[in-house]
Amino acid sequence: MTSTTAKSYDAIVIGSGPNGLGAAIELARNGKSVIVYEAADTVGGGMRSAELTLPGFVHDHCSTVQALCLASPLFSSLPLSDYGMELVHPEIPVAHPLDDGSAVLLHRSVEQTAEQLGRDGGHYRNIFELMTRHWSKLSPQLLSSPLAFPKHPLLMAGFGMKAMKSARAFVEQNFLTTAAKALFAGCAAHSVLPMEWMGSAAYGLVLMTAAHAGGWPVAKGGSQKLADALAAHLRTLGGTIELGRHIRSLDELPAAKVILCDVAPRNLATIAGSRLPPAYVKKLMHYAHGPGAFKIDYALSQPVPWKCADVGRAGTIHLGGTFDDIADAEQFPWDGRCAPRPYVLAVQASRFDPTRAPEGKQTFWAYAHVPHGSTADVTERIEAQLERFAPGFRDCVLARKVTTAADFAAWNPNLIGGDIAGGASTFWQTFARPVLSRNPYRTPAKGLYLCSASTPPGGGVHGMCGYHAARAALREF
Ligand SMILES: Cc1cc2nc3c(=O)[nH]c(=O)nc-3n(C[C@H](O)[C@H](O)[C@H](O)COP(=O)(O)OP(=O)(O)OC[C@H]3O[C@@H](n4cnc5c(N)ncnc54)[C@H](O)[C@@H]3O)c2cc1C
The missing domain is CATH 3.90.660 (Polyamine Oxidase; Chain A, domain 2)
Known part of the structure; x- marks a missing residue:
């Protein structure tokens, strides 16, 4: 049990990928107290970089091309260059x-x-x-x-x-x-x-x-710089990030008005347990990767x-x-x-x-x-x-x-079967992501939201799944 477990928050975000951080920033800049729990020891999900081969060679584990980051209404509204993030354009x-x-x-x-x-x-x-x-x-x-x-x-x-x-x-x-x-x-x-x-x-x-x-630019120094800039901005807004916390059940979490999950649909079903009705759980389990x-x-x-x-x-x-x-x-x-x-x-x-x-x-x-x-x-x-x-x-x-x-x-529980897009981008799942609904972010459990790439608009580093989920969650306040 960590020091943050005893406190209560307006909002909890599980996962610090672009969508988790995007959701947390939108909530924090609307005056909500937010904590992000991240299973890995490094922030960023699909934006992480590391020396994977030899010393001095920086590799992106996942995303490198930040075309969607550039197009994102959320990310382009943030002062990310103040935190050292710079996009470099190939010729x-x-x-x-x-x-x-x-x-x-x-x-x-x-x-x-x-x-x-x-x-x-x-x-x-x-x-x-x-x-x-x-x-x-x-x-x-x-x-x-x-x-x-x-x-x-x-x-x-x-x-x-x-x-x-x-x-x-x-x-x-x-x-x-x-x-x-x-x-x-x-x-x-x-x-x-x-x-x-x-x-x-x-x-x-x-x-x-x-x-x-x-x-189609890349982040100078690796995509981790984008993750670090988002995390730094969140902290400036008063948000907290706790690394190395793999959430296996919502029961582990402190009190909060809303919980936003940057996780795969079937993992949401596991984490939420009996809080979700069986019919909804069935849909989450049938979501196609x-x-x-x-x-x-x-x-x-x-x-x-x-x-x-x-x-x-x-x-x-x-x-x-x-x-x-x-x-x-x-x-x-x-x-x-x-x-x-x-x-x-x-x-x-x-x-x-x-x-x-x-x-x-x-x-x-x-x-x-x-x-x-x-x-x-x-x-x-x-x-x-x-x-x-x-x-x-x-x-x-x-x-x-x-x-x-x-x-x-x-390596990342969101990459079910190695699927990098958060779910098959079939015609049906463009609309039913993860279920067919006017508000696909809200689950039937009060205050519980899904905000990963398995919600609209889908895969890529743009943070907009997180942004839309946060906008939906803000209506609860
Ligand atoms: C090889 C590869 C190349 C890619 N290239 C590009 C590219 O060039 N450009 C592009 O735009 N996109 C690219 N993508 C896709 C992009 O990385 C993803 O679409 C994007 O990262 C999804 O963001 P997300 O926030 O939904 O999830 P993720 O980025 O996967 O983040 C989810 C985070 O939540 C954490 N988490 C999950 N479950 C729990 C839990 N129970 N408790 C605590 N933490 C949890 C995970 O550890 C992870 O850090 C690529 C992906 C891969 C794999």
Whole structure:
């Protein structure tokens, strides 16, 4: 029993991921006394960084690309730079190398991107110029609950018409060239959905528009700097954070008017015990989690020797080849198998943020989607894809740290089966997250809220699940 257990608070938050900290900050800046209990010894959940390979090499355990942090109405309202948080922009947000030795580049500029796409250039311009121009109105809407009445209904209807389809249907309707189709597939595959599933197109559209409108920056010094800045701001507002406290039952907690849980739905069911009605518990237990991630963090002796030199100018690289190659690869984990030639998502943050590695050296990470809960080691397959587009990659490796999907689940209880998105991003679970409700944050137990990425608007570092849950909880005061 710790010293904080005896006190009482207006609000308790379980978990210090971006959503837990986001919720706590919103409550504290509205004058509520708040304590955050975090199971790990470090604050931040999916924003943690550490020297995972060799001394002096800073790696992000999970998130590196802070495109959604930049778009977040909550995080952009906070004075995070006062606490040492600085976003660094890669020259080009995304590169997608192809087998002929070329690469399609997703530039900040719509025009520059369109220019590479030949016959698809005009159509690309039409789609993304409009979305980029309206991004400041669209993004807050996309980061709210899909069941909330939109502030800009016509804009949202226009977006919905484009987005509410599969990535395959989207490219078939809009693009002719291999380059444009491949670029879209690489971004749509962030959904962790098969390319034939409804809703996968939305990820491509949102992430590409975010790149054009604001870029895909990284936090200087590692994502931990973002976590630390959020934690420091919370403390300035009077909030308390207790690390190393894994909450296994609500009965362990001191008195509080509201409790917000930055946890997975099935873990909420366990923690809350009999306070939740069986019908609701059943829904939480049936909430679907998607495939897991298998990730390799590398310490490299030099920058990656990309076949196409332009790829070195990008922060994020999508490896997998054509639209069809990526679509084939993304189906495998849903069928319970590891893809022989996986779609690989890679980030070379230290190219643009040298503070992450000793002079002249680099950090680099790459991950692939694997079956839910998989213990498989797919290092060989990922490195074959890296060698395909960067011959000689293996010769640059000083050290590697491998994390299987099962390892992720053991490291953070929110990553059920290694699912990095807080639940499958299926069409149904876009709306029913974790249950179909106008207020999905509120549970049937009085004062008990869910605020993790398993609520709208879902996965990513934006803190908006926490913000919306906190706004709902504030109505109880
Ligand atoms: C490999 C990987 C790469 C990613 N890359 C990106 C990226 O580049 N950009 C991006 O935007 N997103 C990325 N993400 C996704 C992003 O990290 C998550 O969507 C985000 O962190 C979810 O935030 P959260 O607050 O809901 O949960 P989390 O960040 O998972 O935080 C939950 C916290 O709650 C704690 N907790 C859970 N249960 C308890 C309990 N019972 N008691 C006490 N504490 C508890 C956990 O220890 C954890 O610290 C990535 C994720 C992974 C795994």
